[in-house]
Amino acid sequence: MKPSQLITFATVASLAAAQTCTVLSYSLAAPLMATGYRSQLVATGLRTPRAIVFDSSGSLLVAERGVGITRFQVGSCGTLQNRQVIISDTTLNHAVTLSADGRTLFSSSSSTAFSWSYDPATGATSNKKTLITGMANSGGGHSTRTLYASISNPDLLLVSWGSDGNLDWGAANINSGRSQIRGFSISQVSNSPVAFNTAGTIFGWGLRNSVGIGEDAGGGIWSVENSADNIVRNGQDVHNDNPAEELNYHYLSTNTTQRGNYGYPECLTAWQVSTLPSNGNLVVGRQFSNLTGGVTDAQCLQRQAPRISFPSHTAPLDVKFDSAGNAWVSFHGSWNRSPPDGYRVAIVPFGANNQPVAPPDSTSGYTNIMQNPDNSRCPNNCFRPSCDEHDVEDYHYYHYYHYYHYYDNDNNDYDYDVEDDYSDDVEDYNYYDYHDVPVDDA
Ligand SMILES: *[C@@H]1O[C@H](CO)[C@@H](O)[C@H](O)[C@H]1NC(C)=O
Numbered sequence: 001m002k003p004s005q006l007i008t009f010a011t012v013a014s015l016a017a018a019q020t021c022t023v024l025s026y027s028l029a030a031p032l033m034a035t036g037y038r039s040q041l042v043a044t045g046l047r048t049p050r051a052i053v054f055d056s057s058g059s060l061l062v063a064e065r066g067v068g069i070t071r072f073q074v075g076s077c078g079t080l081q082n083r084q085v086i087i088s089d090t091t092l093n094h095a096v097t098l099s100a101d102g103r104t105l106f107s108s109s110s111s112t113a114f115s116w117s118y119d120p121a122t123g124a125t126s127n128k129k130t131l132i133t134g135m136a137n138s139g140g141g142h143s144t145r146t147l148y149a150s151i152s153n154p155d156l157l158l159v160s161w162g163s164d165g166n167l168d169w170g171a172a173n174i175n176s177g178r179s180q181i182r183g184f185s186i187s188q189v190s191n192s193p194v195a196f197n198t199a200g201t202i203f204g205w206g207l208r209n210s211v212g213i214g215e216d217a218g219g220g221i222w223s224v225e226n227s228a229d230n231i232v233r234n235g236q237d238v239h240n241d242n243p244a245e246e247l248n249y250h251y252l253s254t255n256t257t258q259r260g261n262y263g264y265p266e267c268l269t270a271w272q273v274s275t276l277p278s279n280g281n282l283v284v285g286r287q288f289s290n291l292t293g294g295v296t297d298a299q300c301l302q303r304q305a306p307r308i309s310f311p312s313h314t315a316p317l318d319v320k321f322d323s324a325g326n327a328w329v330s331f332h333g334s335w336n337r338s339p340p341d342g343y344r345v346a347i348v349p350f351g352a353n354n355q356p357v358a359p360p361d362s363t364s365g366y367t368n369i370m371q372n373p374d375n376s377r378c379p380n381n382c383f384r385p386s387c388d389e390h391d392v393e394d395y396h397y398y399h400y401y402h403y404y405h406y407y408d409n410d411n412n413d414y415d416y417d418v419e420d421d422y423s424d425d426v427e428d429y430n431y432y433d434y435h436d437v438p439v440d441d442a
């Protein structure tokens with residue numbers, strides 16, 4: 001891990017105390033934080049917050065499903081204030097990202113990506129444009145279209161379109177566009193909209209549902225993939241501890257070469273090798289087939305494997321990099337395993353080469369930072385992180401990471417849709433959490 005000094009809980013607490021902050025209180029159990037980290041509730045009453053980004057004035061923009069895009073001032077104690085609906089559009093269901101110059105805002109519906117001119121001083125939006133079309137899933141599959149505007153390549157907008165259902169065999173056809181991340185020229189699609197599957201650079205295909213996209217300090221693109229449910233190998237049910245969820249690498253933002261096939265739907269990644277039949281050639285992080293027709297294990301070895309694997313069904317929904325170079329991953333949590341897993345935030349330590357420190361066959365390539373005290377209360381009565389973001393407060397002395405998550409309290413409204421984004425449970429009551437971690441305290 002790159003050096004990242006954390007000041008202690010006590011020090012943070014004394015700083016906060018000096019400001020006489022009023023802190024919101026939880027109705028559910030507060031998250032357990034790893035040593036050196038603390039969390040604080042910063043807002044309540046949001047509607048299904050799915051993505052967040054800070055603008056250049058330090059305001060936080062939130063994609064609230066069922067509302068549109070809202071904007072908050074961040075108070076001196078971290079509490080979100082002055083909620084302002086800057087785009088009222090109930091069809092926007094997941095994304096918010098800003099161009100490198102901070103003056104263009106992007107969001108998406110289940111079929112279409114849009115842009116607006118954005119004034120960071122006031123939050124005013126104007127000049128709505130349709131950029132990318134044709135991303136609806138006819139079978140009612142994954143509904144979110146994650147957007148990420150690159151910093152290192154300011155003309156690049158990355159767009160993720162997930163599979164139409166759990167095992168979408170049609171996604172094996174590259175021309176379908178599904179289970180892919182593509183990169184589009186912002187200037188070109190702003191002049192003339194394109195259908196996703198007819199344009200752009202393929203940054204990866206065979207990606208079942210890559211909900212989180214991030215960019216490392218060297219301009220490398222990364223995503224977190226939600227892998228398949230209820231899987232079978234050689235006729236045997238192996239779903240509880242397989243396949244792995246994935247952290248995938250997509251090379252530099254400026255690389256215009258078409259990327260490879262990352263496996264899905266024919267090839268999935270091993271997490272618990274011991275419960276897979278005919279496992280002689282398998283290790284953690286290696287891709288395998290179902291052994292019942294079509295693609296073989298040997299062919300799966302030709303697919304692009306993840307750089308780091310995570311436990312099955314933990315549902316990583318976001319990956320963002322801190323200024324020390326490490327990746328923060330938000331795990332929304334499982335429905336397809338027992339006992340439940342996920343519902344936490346982890347850091348993947350990266351080295352100076354902007355690659356994970358752990359090798360691809362590691363089961364410990366991440367460190368949990370924030371967890372529920374009791375996952376057996378999940379998913380209904382625990383926190384479920386969906387997105388994260390950090391903000392640099394002081395370049396010269398130390399940096400603060402503002403981390404936000406939400407959890408749901410949807411009582412009887414639970415319909416097994418919590419994992420990797422089938423969720424459209426707008427009745428949920430959502431809370432934000434605030435994570436305030438100084439690092440590089442040099
Ligand atoms: C560009 O991406 C391709 C994958 O399609 C990769 O093989 C190649 O090494 C990348 N180029 C550089 C300079 O990283």
Ligand SMILES: *[C@@H]1O[C@H](CO)[C@@H](O)[C@H](O)[C@H]1NC(C)=O
Nearest residue numbers: 266289290291292293294295
């Ligand atoms: C096994 O995978 C192949 C593709 O490699 C697919 O055609 C077949 O339907 C799958 N069988 C089962 C039982 O899922």
